[in-house]
Amino acid sequence: MKKVKVATVWLDGCSGCHMSLLDMDAAIISLSRKIDIVYGPLVDAQEFPEEVDVTLVEGAVSSQDDLNKIRKIRQRTQILISLGDCAVTGNVPAMRNNIPVNKLLQRVYVDGSDEKKLIPSDRVPALLKQARPLREFVKVDHWLPGCPPPAKAILGLITDLLEGRKPEVGQPKFG
Amino acid sequence: MKRITIEPISRIEGHGKITIQLDDEGHVAGAEFHVTQIRGFEKFTEGRPFYEMPGITARICGICPISHLLASAKACDAIMAVRIPPAARKLRELVHFAQIVQSHALSFFYLSAPDFLLGMSSNAARRNVMGVIADYPELARDGIELRKFGLQVVEGLAVERVHTSWIVPGGVAKPLAAPVRDRILSELPAAKAIVERTIPFFKRALDNFAEQIAVFGSFPTMYAGMVNAKGDLQLYDGTLRFRSASGEIVEDQIPAEDYKHWIGEASLRESYLKAPYFVPQGFPAGVYRVGPLGRLNAASRCGTPAADAEFQEFHQRFGTVAHSSFLYHYARLIEILYALESIEALVNDPQILDTHVRATAGVNALEGVGMIEAPRGTLIHHYKVNDEGAITWANLIVATGHNNLAIGRSVQQVAEHYVDGTKLNEGMLNHVSAVVRAYDPCLSCSTHAAGSLAMTIQLLDREGTILDEISN
Numbered sequence: 001m002k003k004v005k006v007a008t009v010w011l012d013g014c015s016g017c018h019m020s021l022l023d024m025d026a027a028i029i030s031l032s033r034k035i036d037i038v039y040g041p042l043v044d045a046q047e048f049p050e051e052v053d054v055t056l057v058e059g060a061v062s063s064q065d066d067l068n069k070i071r072k073i074r075q076r077t078q079i080l081i082s083l084g085d086c087a088v089t090g091n092v093p094a095m096r097n098n099i100p101v102n103k104l105l106q107r108v109y110v111d112g113s114d115e116k117k118l119i120p121s122d123r124v125p126a127l128l129k130q131a132r133p134l135r136e137f138v139k140v141d142h143w144l145p146g147c148p149p150p151a152k153a154i155l156g157l158i159t160d161l162l163e164g165r166k167p168e169v170g171q172p173k174f175g
Numbered sequence: 176m177k178r179i180t181i182e183p184i185s186r187i188e189g190h191g192k193i194t195i196q197l198d199d200e201g202h203v204a205g206a207e208f209h210v211t212q213i214r215g216f217e218k219f220t221e222g223r224p225f226y227e228m229p230g231i232t233a234r235i236c237g238i239c240p241i242s243h244l245l246a247s248a249k250a251c252d253a254i255m256a257v258r259i260p261p262a263a264r265k266l267r268e269l270v271h272f273a274q275i276v277q278s279h280a281l282s283f284f285y286l287s288a289p290d291f292l293l294g295m296s297s298n299a300a301r302r303n304v305m306g307v308i309a310d311y312p313e314l315a316r317d318g319i320e321l322r323k324f325g326l327q328v329v330e331g332l333a334v335e336r337v338h339t340s341w342i343v344p345g346g347v348a349k350p351l352a353a354p355v356r357d358r359i360l361s362e363l364p365a366a367k368a369i370v371e372r373t374i375p376f377f378k379r380a381l382d383n384f385a386e387q388i389a390v391f392g393s394f395p396t397m398y399a400g401m402v403n404a405k406g407d408l409q410l411y412d413g414t415l416r417f418r419s420a421s422g423e424i425v426e427d428q429i430p431a432e433d434y435k436h437w438i439g440e441a442s443l444r445e446s447y448l449k450a451p452y453f454v455p456q457g458f459p460a461g462v463y464r465v466g467p468l469g470r471l472n473a474a475s476r477c478g479t480p481a482a483d484a485e486f487q488e489f490h491q492r493f494g495t496v497a498h499s500s501f502l503y504h505y506a507r508l509i510e511i512l513y514a515l516e517s518i519e520a521l522v523n524d525p526q527i528l529d530t531h532v533r534a535t536a537g538v539n540a541l542e543g544v545g546m547i548e549a550p551r552g553t554l555i556h557h558y559k560v561n562d563e564g565a566i567t568w569a570n571l572i573v574a575t576g577h578n579n580l581a582i583g584r585s586v587q588q589v590a591e592h593y594v595d596g597t598k599l600n601e602g603m604l605n606h607v608s609a610v611v612r613a614y615d616p617c618l619s620c621s622t623h624a625a626g627s628l629a630m631t632i633q634l635l636d637r638e639g640t641i642l643d644e645i646s647n
Contacts, residue, residue, distance in 0.1 A: 012212060016237020016337040022285070023336055025323045026316065032305050038460055042285065043303035044185045044605070065211065092234040095219040095549040104215040112217060112570065113449060115441035115458040123194060124211050131214075148237060148337050 003033075004162060005053045008040035008083075011066045012093040012131055013059030015041070017084035021056070023151035031155075034162055044136040050076055054161055056083040056144075056154075060093040060131060061132050065125035069127045074138040079161065082134045083154070085147040092147075093131035142167055176204065177596060183211075184608045186286040186303070188238050188617045193586055193607055201596025208579075208611065210448035211577030217569045225254055225538070225564045226344050231558065232571070233338050238281065241274040241329065242549035242574075244342040245411065246556040249431075249545025254560055256539035262529035263346030268411045269521045270342070271547070272514040275410065276366070277325030278550035279467070279507045280515075280616040283373075284318020287504060290609050291380060296602025314376075317369045321511070324366040328518065331355040346490050346533035359522050363515065370512045374485060377508055384501060390592040391610045392500030395420030395451060397463035397535050398472035399577065401548045404428070406475030408513065410548040417453060417463060418473045422495045423452075429563045430540055431546035434555055436592030438572065443579075450579040451572055460586070465552025465577040466614065467506035479520070482513035500585050503613045538564040549574045551617050576617040585610045599647075 010018060018041060022028070037158060038046040049067075055077040061067055074080060085091035096104055102119075105127075110117045134140050144157055160167040176199065183191030190212040196205040222229060229247040233240040245267055252259055259267075289302045292311050301309075308315040326336045332351060333339035339347045381388070397420060401413035406427075415429040415439070429437055440449045441458045453461030463469070471490075477483050486509060493502060519528055538560060544555045552574030559568040575582075586607060593606040 008189070012214065013239075014234050014237040016234070016240065019237045019337050022281070022322070023326065026319050028304075028319065029308055029312075029316070032308050037303065037305055041183075041188070042186065043305070044289075062214075063212070087568070088337040090229065093214055095231075097217045099215070099218055104218045105213070107218040108215060108450070109442040112440065113440035113442045114454075115452070116443065118442050118444060120442065120444055120447050123192075123207075123209055124445065124447055127213065147234070151336075 003036045005038045005049065005051070006035045006158070007038055007040070007048065007052045007055040007073070007077070008060075009055060009057045009069070010041050011057060011059030011070065011087070013084065013086040014061035015058070015091070017056075017058035017086075020146075020151050021083075021147035021154050024155045025151075027155055031158070035158075048073055048076055052077045054079045054158070056080065056081045057087050057134060058083045060086045060090045061128065061134060061137055062093050063125040063127050067115075067137060070134060070138055080134075080138065081140045081142045081157070082140045083144050083146060084149055085145055087134045087144045088143050090131055090133045097130040101129060101173065177201075179371070179594070179596075179599070179604070180256055181604050181608060182199070184611050186289070186608070187612055188236075188614075191611065191616070193611070195590050195594060195607070196477070199595035200326065203587075203590045203594050206581045206590040206607070208446050208586045209446045213447040217571060220566050220569050223566050223576070224522060225251055225558060225566055228556070228558060228569075229342060229344065230338075230340060232287065235298060235571075235573075236336050238617060239271045239278050239549050239551070240338050241270055241333075241342070242547060242554050243556070244339070245271055246545040246547045246554045248342050248344055249547065250543040250556040250558050251545070252534075253432075253543030253545065254447075254538060254540050254558065254564070255344060255534070255536035257345055257534040259346040259488070259533040259534050260529070261351065263532040264412070265521055265527050266332060266347050266351055266532060267342065267526060269351075269518060269527070270329055271411050272521070273325045273328035273332075274326070275514040275550050276511055276518075277322045277329070279511050280318055280322035280325060282550075283507055284315070284322070285613070286302065287612050288314065288318065288608070291377075291384075291504075295605050295609055296600075299601055299605070302605070309645055314373075317373065321369045324362055326561055327362065328359055343533065345535055348533065349494045350530045350532045350641070351527055353528060356522050356527065359518065363519055363522075367512075367515050370515060374512065376507050379507060381505065387606075387609075388499045388501045390588055391613055392581060392588060393498055394584065394588065395498055396463075396581055397425065397467075397497075398469040398496065399463045399465050399553060400470030400473035401546070401553065402427075402474050407478035408470055408474040408476070410514075413548075415546070415553065416473045418496065420496060431544040431555065434544065434545050434546065434557075434572070438555075438577075439575075442450045446579070448576055448579050451577050452580065459580055462580045463577065464581045465504060465574055466495065466550075466645065467510050467579075468500065468503045469552055470548060471506045471509065477509070477513045479513050479516035481516055482509055485509045485512060491615060500581070500610060503615065507615070538562060551615055552577055573617070575614070578614050582611060582614055582616060585614075
C-alpha cells in the first residue's frame, strides 16, 4: 500500500501541539508503517513538497513569512487541518492584537535592552499587524481545537483519515 | 559574494535560519544565526493579574511549559512574599525533574540521534526519527519509552502533559496520591536501565566524532548554572554561578533578585532573539554558555552517586572545563541520570505525600523574580505589579537567549570548517544545522519576545544587493 504523505507545520505557536502529536508515544511506530512525514520540524525535507495528502498546521498566522508559507502549503495540500487553538482562533499569539507592532517591538528591543537598543530589521520577517487564525487566509478542511489538542484526538483524526472515514471532529461554529 | 540561507533549521524547537556569506573564491566569509519569530509576552501581559502569569507564560513553550510555570510561580511566590510548604517545594522539584527527562530525551533521541546514527551527510529524506525507528528500532523504542516515563510522571502529578494548571502561585494545586507515587517507583527501574545502556553506547560512539568535537563550538567561554551552597548542581532552587574558561569561579551564589547586576541584554539587528552578556565583561565580550554543558562546567558535582561517577569521567576525559558544544549531548545524558536519581530520592521521601501544598496570600511585594534551570539553561521571570496585583512590567530571559552569542560563534566555526562554496552539498549544510541542534535551542521559548533544510543561494554584489537567487 502506498504510504500517505503527511506534513506538519509550525507557524506562530509554542510547539505544544507538536508535543501532543508525539504524545501518542509508541503508536508512532505502527503509524510509521502507514505514513511518511514528508515535511515538518521533525524531518529534514528540503522544501514543502508538491503533493501532500494531509497537513497539520499548528500556530497562528503572525508574520509575512507565515502568510507566504500557508498560501503555498494550501496549494500543495489535499487536506489541511488547523491543529490547536492558535491555528483555530489565534489564541495566545493574538493577545498582542490590540497593541501596535512598533510599540511592541519598542518595548522589547529598545526599552528592554541594556546595549544596542535597536529593533531587529536585517533578514528577519516583518510582523503582520495582528496574529490571526488560519481560516482567515486559506480554506481549512478540519479543525482540532485544544491547547493543546489531546494526543488521542490527534491520533484519532489521523486514523480516521487513513481509514477513509469522515473525521468526527467537525467544523466548529464561530461567533 | 554569495550568501547561503538555511531556513528553517530543521529538527530544532522553533523558527530559525542561518545565513552564510561566501567570498568570491567560495570560502566562508561569515555566518549568522537568526531567530525569526517574536510574540511580545513582555508587552501584552501588562495589566493582567499576576496570578494569571503561570498559565499565560506556559504558552511560551510547549516543550518545557513546566519551566515557565515554575519560574513564573516562583516570581509570584515572591510577590506574595510566601515561603511555600515543604511538600509543595518537593512536588515542584519532582515535576521539574520529570520534565528534564522528557525534554532531554526528545532532544537526544528524536532530534539529534538521526545525525549520530544515520550520519550527518546521509539521505536527508530518511534522516529523521522515522529513519531511526526503521534502522535502530531498539534505540528508538528506548527514546520513546524514556520520554514517555517523564511525561507520565508529569501526567500523574499535573493531569495534563502539556500546559497543566497544577503549578500555582504559593505551591501546587493538589497533593500527590500514594498510588501515583507507587506507580512512579515501579516504572523507575526501566527508565534507569535505558539511560544506563545509552550512556555507554554514546561514550563509545564519541570516538567517531573527534572531528565534530574539535570544531562544533569548540572555543573558550564562561559557563553559568545554578548551584547550592556546596556548589552541587541545582535545577529548581539555588543561586547562579559563573565559571571562567580556565576554571576559576568568577561569581558565585548570585540570588535571583540580583540577576540584573550580572546579566545585561543587547538587541541584535539580525535576530528577534536578544543576546544576554556578562555585565562585568560587557557586550559582546561577555559570552557565556548555559544548559547541560554550562551546568556541568559550572557545578562542582551533581550530588547523586551514579551521575557523579559520570560527571567525574566526563571531566577526566574532556577537562575541568569542557569547551566543545558537541558535548552538550553527553552532558544531557548525564543529567537524565541525575534527574532519575533525584526523582527516586523524592518519591521515597515520606513528606512527598503531605497534603499541605499551597500557601495563599495577596500582594505583599511589588516586585518578584523567579529563576530556575530549565532543560536548556537558566530561565528568569521578573515581574512588577501595582497594589491590585496587575502586571505593570515584565522581563523574561530564556535559556536559549544566554547561548545566543555562543551559537552564533559556533555556526561560524562549523561553517568555516565544513562549507566549501565551490562544491556545495546538503551534508555540509546539515553540519551547520547540527551544531545548532547540539545546543537544543528552544526558539519557541526565545521568541516570547521547521521542517526543512531549504537551501537558497543568493548572489550579492559588494553592497549586499541580491543579484541572483537559486532555490532547490
